[in-house]
Amino acid sequence: MQGGSWNWYVLSVVTPSTGEAAPSLVAAQAGLHARVLDELGTAICSGQLAPGSVLYIDDLADQCAVSRSVVREVLRVLASMGLVDTRRRVGTQIRPASDWNVFDPQVIRWRLASADRIVQLRSLTELRTAVEPQAAALAAERATPDEASDLVGLAAKMWAAGKAGNEAEFLRLDIEFHRQVLLSSGNEMFVKLQELVAEVLTGRHHYALMPHYPDEHALQHHADVAQAIQRHDGERARDAMVHIMEQAMNEMRSIWERTGVPGRD
Amino acid sequence: MQGGSWNWYVLSVVTPSTGEAAPSLVAAQAGLHARVLDELGTAICSGQLAPGSVLYIDDLADQCAVSRSVVREVLRVLASMGLVDTRRRVGTQIRPASDWNVFDPQVIRWRLASADRIVQLRSLTELRTAVEPQAAALAAERATPDEASDLVGLAAKMWAAGKAGNEAEFLRLDIEFHRQVLLSSGNEMFVKLQELVAEVLTGRHHYALMPHYPDEHALQHHADVAQAIQRHDGERARDAMVHIMEQAMNEMRSIWERTGVPGRD
DNA sequence: CTCCTTGCATACGTCAGATTTATTGCTATA
């Protein structure tokens, strides 16, 4: 009805049958709002809906087989994420990627599920590389004795899991260790960042991008960080964490150099 | 109607007349959605609506004098920011601050307008301290010749503005300089972070929290960063930026040590 | 007395229709 509309077929439930690409992480009975939100968010972050494209509420309602209320609520959420911009008399326009709230967990999930996966991975890893050493230094100043003890304990368990070759357990402990460091830093934003990183780590596992194999040096560095924090030695904690980050960065680099073009699995 | 309801008066348009605290940054003719969103977001981030409190759509519609549609759309946005959680048969519950998307620009604005102002300022400054040196190092690898030249030019203009005592111009150039460094780092998340920092810097100005007075050393460090980036010397760029951040951190520290209790202006 | 099942009241979820309003692009006029 609204003018020439726009070729919608890209949004149908095709999920190009490339296999594991999009098993639609949103359960079927999750409610219409969540379903439509996920559909549109995925379509936008994957680039299927190019920036500048215009959507119309009534069309979307028809094509998604939901009422306008649902569509409107979805668009309001997408607008708050910077993904779209809706204006009177114009419609709802897709905004360029540079406007997106790339710190929104939801946006990160959508991008991890898209061809941008590698870019997202790289950005977050670089951010992590910058933040975690600083967090370790702050934790050395602010961690309570209990927190410090927990960290030492976690490092010990990581060592055990690494020796035993228990990969799943090691991954869990690894995430927990870094979460604890960021928690002890006393900076709420660092903590939230950890949630994003955890998203990536589990996502990395889900997309089978990188098996995590612990080595001797990494284990030692984790123990060093914990010990330095317990002894309030900020500099040593920072340096040890820098080493951990360097290794993580090297592992990541091997990923995005190996997978030449995006879109590959 | 819905049970004992909840004492709503805290949300009225009181804006306690303490003066400049809340001139309601949202224009009156900004639309009902924006108005209600701002009201509720402010009330939640300020703590007037304590975590665990329960709101009801119909009550909100009455008290804000808008239709349920508007309230529902607002709540959906607040839910996507992690500020509330709405469940059937229960109502809409305020979530604890640890669940908030503290990277959402809107949330940051609300928190800057609240008593949490100092906490927000500190968190972002610490984050900035962690990120910008890394960004400078990356920029030294990735900046195009044009970008590097621009940076050198900006540093020169900052020097001129600093000498001339042109404070407003200096602030503008300062923000632009750091934005350019983060842009040249080639990391989209770093760039977004800069937008948050700019939010803080202008907010800081708006709340008269800190006059920015440039000194000789700071000017030299900015010039060093620019030059190091142009010469692809990542280590020197990182070190110079660390010095800038140390100074920024010291200035901030003087703020949140001076203003003992929050709530002071 | 405890535990589990069952039924009910409740507040959100979804829908459809109507009306208002802001904005854009066109057109006619100075």
Added chain:
DNA sequence: TATAGCAATAAATCTGACGTATGCAAGGAG
């Protein structure tokens, strides 16, 4: 050519209705 007025359009808002999951409590079985 520039500007002011006009008409078309799609979002913004309101309203009333019905569906539906769910927390809670009453009641029965062990």
